[in-house]
Amino acid sequence: MTRVLVIDDEPQIVRALVINLRARKYEVDAAYDGATALQLAAARHPDVVVLDLGLPDMDGVEVIKGLRGWTRVPILVLSARHSSDEKVEALDAGADDYVTKPFGMDELLARLRAAVRRAEPVGAGEDDALVETEGFTVDLAAKKVNRDGRDVRLTPTEWHLLEVLVRNTGRLVSQKQLLQEVWGPSYGTETNYLRVYMAQLRRKLEADPSHPRHFITEAGMGYRFEK
Amino acid sequence: MTRVLVIDDEPQIVRALVINLRARKYEVDAAYDGATALQLAAARHPDVVVLDLGLPDMDGVEVIKGLRGWTRVPILVLSARHSSDEKVEALDAGADDYVTKPFGMDELLARLRAAVRRAEPVGAGEDDALVETEGFTVDLAAKKVNRDGRDVRLTPTEWHLLEVLVRNTGRLVSQKQLLQEVWGPSYGTETNYLRVYMAQLRRKLEADPSHPRHFITEAGMGYRFEK
DNA sequence: GTCGTCCTTGACACAACCCTGACGCGTCCG
DNA sequence: CGGACGCGTCAGGGTTGTGTCAAGGACGAC
Numbered sequence: 001m002t003r004v005l006v007i008d009d010e011p012q013i014v015r016a017l018v019i020n021l022r023a024r025k026y027e028v029d030a031a032y033d034g035a036t037a038l039q040l041a042a043a044r045h046p047d048v049v050v051l052d053l054g055l056p057d058m059d060g061v062e063v064i065k066g067l068r069g070w071t072r073v074p075i076l077v078l079s080a081r082h083s084s085d086e087k088v089e090a091l092d093a094g095a096d097d098y099v100t101k102p103f104g105m106d107e108l109l110a111r112l113r114a115a116v117r118r119a120e121p122v123g124a125g126e127d128d129a130l131v132e133t134e135g136f137t138v139d140l141a142a143k144k145v146n147r148d149g150r151d152v153r154l155t156p157t158e159w160h161l162l163e164v165l166v167r168n169t170g171r172l173v174s175q176k177q178l179l180q181e182v183w184g185p186s187y188g189t190e191t192n193y194l195r196v197y198m199a200q201l202r203r204k205l206e207a208d209p210s211h212p213r214h215f216i217t218e219a220g221m222g223y224r225f226e227k
Numbered sequence: 228m229t230r231v232l233v234i235d236d237e238p239q240i241v242r243a244l245v246i247n248l249r250a251r252k253y254e255v256d257a258a259y260d261g262a263t264a265l266q267l268a269a270a271r272h273p274d275v276v277v278l279d280l281g282l283p284d285m286d287g288v289e290v291i292k293g294l295r296g297w298t299r300v301p302i303l304v305l306s307a308r309h310s311s312d313e314k315v316e317a318l319d320a321g322a323d324d325y326v327t328k329p330f331g332m333d334e335l336l337a338r339l340r341a342a343v344r345r346a347e348p349v350g351a352g353e354d355d356a357l358v359e360t361e362g363f364t365v366d367l368a369a370k371k372v373n374r375d376g377r378d379v380r381l382t383p384t385e386w387h388l389l390e391v392l393v394r395n396t397g398r399l400v401s402q403k404q405l406l407q408e409v410w411g412p413s414y415g416t417e418t419n420y421l422r423v424y425m426a427q428l429r430r431k432l433e434a435d436p437s438h439p440r441h442f443i444t445e446a447g448m449g450y451r452f453e454k
Numbered sequence: 455g456t457c458g459t460c461c462t463t464g465a466c467a468c469a470a471c472c473c474t475g476a477c478g479c480g481t482c483c484g
Numbered sequence: 485c486g487g488a489c490g491c492g493t494c495a496g497g498g499t500t501g502t503g504t505c506a507a508g509g510a511c512g513a514c
Binding site for chain 2: 072074084085087088091092094095096097098104106107109110111113114117118170171172218219220221224
């Protein structure tokens with residue numbers, strides 16, 4: 001199911017969008033200002049963002065930059081401004097499309113479909129994304145971890161952390177990147193979270209948690225997942 | 228260099244686009260009808276396509292479908308038609324963006340940049356920047372050094388120093404530059420740091436640390452990394 | 455309300471890392 | 485010949501980073 005984040009301070013526009021999107025089986029979150037929007041984006045990881053540039057608390061371009069700091073989620077900008085400069089600024093800040101108000105709902109939905117479609121990874125749905133080690137198996141598609149024939153129970157945060165590490169198998173992932181991807185863009189420095197959750201992953205998945213072979217610490221730099 | 232394929236049957240529009248794009252260092256091919264366009268696309272593999280829907284020989288949507296049969300290249304549609312149905316049809320056929328004539332050149336270029344930007348890193352993230360010598364291998368993306376099949380552990384400072392040297396393979400890097408890049412702009416003179424860390428790199432990577440073959444001292448000037 | 459799960463937070467011991475100073479060696483030049 | 489200088493090497497000690505544990509709070513299920 002595709003998750004959409006709608007950001008607009010005009011309730012009637014939000015309402016219209018929500019109704020139309022829900023009717024088409026999208027899952028919809030809504031925010032009425034930039035700060036809430038950034039928080040929601042971090043918490044919910046939408047598949048596409050619809051953003052009105054005229055927000056009460058901050059410039060819409062700042063919202064774009066805030067999102068682009070950590071995610072490549074498609075951003076579809078709505079705006080009452082027709083000026084070319086505004087469009088260029090928003091697009092160059094990282095927006096994917098720019099629609100001026102008043103807009104036709106059909107067109108907006110078509111642009112939304114286009115944005116979602118091209119964000120889909122090339123081989124989506126075809127590969128079952130299995131990662132195996134000698135100790136356990138991670139199924140990224142099914143969101144399951146198997147160890148000795150038994151499924152391992154992971155909390156949402158544990159899974160999220162594992163996912164980021166596994167998607168970068170062999171590569172070093174910096175603490176900042178892990179924190180921002182799992183906890184959100186404003187958590188770049190809370191390294192204690194990482195320590196706690198890395199320990200939990202090791203306890204659940206490593207044969208000898210105090211001598212990890214798969215979840216490797218690179219002191220001062222980050223962590224690395226090795227098969 | 229980014230390659231653009233422009234498809235339009237109006238010569239003055241093609242001319243305007245070609246001039247503007249070439250001025251911005253794009254490489255441009257042009258076609259005046261759909262059949263030529265499909266041929267050119269296959270032969271030249273453009274990074275982005277600008278397509279006018281009103282072509283003499285075939286419907287623009289057919290061109291989109293023809294392209295989408297084998298490529299995910301971004302397609303930016305130009306059209307004189309403002310109707311919502313046309314837009315939806317083109318977008319759902321696989322277009323990435325839809326701009327109505329008359330259009331502002333600035334806006335078109337911004338939309339083009341957005342389309343190219345979002346298509347780019349798909350391939351860029353996959354290739355590892357590997358640097359090999361006969362003794363060891365440096366993977367800049369994964370932050371990994373391999374020697375005799377084993378991963379070598381580097382501290383953050385060691386890695387940072389190695390990175391600067393490797394990114395300047397074969398070139399002499401002055402002590403001042405190394406110090407400032409690794410330790411910060413105010414550390415231009417603490418050459419003893421360099422001596423210590425260069426020795427550690429050699430001990431970990433050189434076959435015979437006291438006779439270095441890759442980390443070469445240029446007395447009084449700086450250091451040089453050689454494959 | 456009570457229970458259970460999950461996330462956050464703080465404290466502490468231990469390990470890893472960085473800086474520092476001392477010394478030896480070779481080269482250059484007075 | 486001898487001192488100055490630049491470089492390589494080594495090992496101690498202070499600082500920073502990491503692993504671990506346990507307690508408290510938020511939240512939803514029952």
